[in-house]
Amino acid sequence: MSNHDSQRTYKGTAAAALISAPGSGQGKSMITAALARLHRNAGRRVRVFKFGPDYLDPMVLELASGAPVYQIHPWMTGEAECRWRLAQAAEDADLVLVEGSMGLFDGDPASADIAVMAGLPAIPVIDAWGMAQTFGAVALGLATYRDDLRVTEVIANRVGSARHGALLAESMPAGMHLLGAVPRSPALDIPDRHLGLVQAEEITDLDEKLDAAAAVLAEAGLDALPRQVSLEAAAPAPPSRLLAGMRIAVARDRAFAFIYRANMDLLQAMGAELQEFSPLRDSVLPEADAVWLPGGYPELHAEVFAGNTAMAAALRAHHRAGKPMLAECGGLMACMESLVDGDGGEHAMLGLLPGQAIMAGRLMGLGIQSLETRYGQLRGHTFHHSRLETSEPVVARTRRSRGDSEAEPVYCRYGLFASYYHLYFPSCPEAVAAIFKGEAVIEGEQAHA
Template sequence: MTTSTIRGEAHAALITAPGSGQGKSMVTAALARLHRNAGLRVRVFKHGPDYLDPMLQEVASGQPVYQLHPWMTGEDECRWRLAEAAREADLILVEGSMGLFDGDPSSADLAILAGLPALPVIDAWGMAQTFGAVAQGLANFHPDLAIHEVIANRVGSPGHGRLLAGGMPAGLSLLGAIPRSEAMKIPDRHLGLVQAGELAGLDAQLDAAAEVLKEAGLDRLPARVALEAEAPESPPRLLDGMRIAVARDDAFAFLYRANLDLLDTMGAELRFFSPLAGPVLPECDALWLPGGYPELHAARLAANAPMLAAIRAHHDADRPILAECGGLMVCMERLVDGQGSEHAMLGLLPGRARMAGKLSALGLQSLATEAGELRGHTYHHSLLETPLEPFAHARRLAGSPAEPVYRLGALTASYFHGYFPSAPRLVARLFRGEPL
């Protein structure tokens, strides 16, 4: 089968930092909004298995945001998505994860793979000349990574910014010094940023943050980068004619755009519904309960008796259900929220999910079967208490122990979040209720 080559060119950079908490998410969003407001077409991507930062970046850029991760999404897909974006976008920003060199593969690995320069955001609070040493360390750590400029964040005064600029080592310059500003702050909770849809006034805040960056001299575009990749083959239409109901609201929001795209391309008709507010389940052949924050809405979920009854009836009819993380929690008999209150859930699986008050699992994992290897990750603050024996375990690549996968009837449930394009045939079997 022949493939076609995709080529494009755009201003591009990977926005990164020495570590988490330096402000790179909001800086990326403010940069996207700044250049969008200037009339440019901006595309933003996110390194790693993150659901929450892309929600913010989509509001900032006005364009869909996809995950890029050389292991989870694959190197070829990383190159393809960037090259495809470069055909139309004026500016491409990739938000890194954690610190620049943290993880395997790291944000630096993605930048090297794609040929993107890295643009570190360094929190300058409490630093003077040491700022230049941190910048130099990042720039010199890997010979194949290009770093020419850095951004200072949370600068105390114009004089502080001038001091930082004057202390930059040879070969590096300060692109801009961002002052401390309420416009640059965004709230978070136990799984990361508060969901963009829950933040009142987010558009106005992003416009204000864009102005903060403009006044700090950050309206200059990064270098242009030529991007090239082979277009992927279309996946087989293994879900033709299938209707898949997809839970999507404040309790069930952890949905990769690439997952939805794949189901659509394979022929499925997606029917979105809200377990929180909807009175009935849409007519469907299969049901997907993705991750999210059911623990924050447990009382409301428990009170929606018609919806719970409809999902139970779907399960009793032996129709497929895929439940990921938060979806798994809702499939249990009970859910204990962060305040210790216990709520009755669907009761499709015996036992309960209980908020642990701390991080319980984090890491890259995969589920290997004869139909393919579904790659993804785990990240949760709850614990499962169940007598049910697992059907299988995901394979641990890094981080926490392998997650158990449960199957009961046509229900498949796990804390494991899958990236569907990594194993289209396996995903089709899950939604068709076929043996794995």
């Protein structure tokens, strides 16, 4: 699917729902993935979207649905893009699912807001472990908290027995019913780590696990489609070809994997030729005018990265030549002189910035943020468990979307644009193009190429 097909209007009707929960840890990610796989296995065309910033859930959802997964978020991606992506999907799909973020009403905007905006029914997944009749009270609270949101069905997760499921069904208030009681099952368990789910490619039996999870949901009676929703929206105007003729080398492997499809789409729509490479495995950097080191898990692969001296030399040579480089979060960590992993081991990094990246053992940055540029507001988010010790001057700081307080520092050095901040490229294409061309993007900053 192209990010910018044309400026035509998309109209579609499809079964659709927001899969949410009272909070994190209820199991909604695997329920969403299992639903997608269940309906895909039934021969239906399925599209899934992720509400808000997330790199890991979409990896699993793509494998489950067999289709690309994009982020939608009224503030980060914008309401117009949310409406367009959903309407475009509804034209071709039999089922459109949106996986919510955290709890149904958590955040501003919250997952509930996308359901209201698009007219989607919200189906909460509630962890029933340790609950009986109180389950109905939780469901009632979710259904009545906001007048503008439709909640008539819920899914019980981690149900202990058939009798337990019957008690949950009996607890449903008037006007609501239990869509399905999902038993506790290893098929619905997926490993995680400090930033969320383990990356999909690291789980060797994930395809089989998704099929097994789909079978569990079918046994629980969750094979019916949600109600039909009609969606209509205009496609965005295509971006200017600001990167025509440019070659961008994109790091992509288990250490550098946090890449939004929309970001790649936009670079190509602006005319860039993208060449993926692995800083862990490859010894040669592709011929490129610019390099993108996205986020990921460099701390888990620091020894291998440090041992690939040929690639490190190639990246340093690229930087010495003054060629542009964007380094986000894990990419920033790789640009330091060294990285101290969670066990206290120190590993040599690229040395493009002075100092160390140190795993902190706790969350050090979280939230939706923006950066004011010469071209407008560049939006994105931050989520990291490490900290920096560096003498590098801070060129600018991002600002939190709520409260407008300063957040992540931005560093610019000889073509390098680096921060813990993850950029959502379509929010300001002109600024992104300037970064990859080595042009100044922040007021008062000198061109850094």
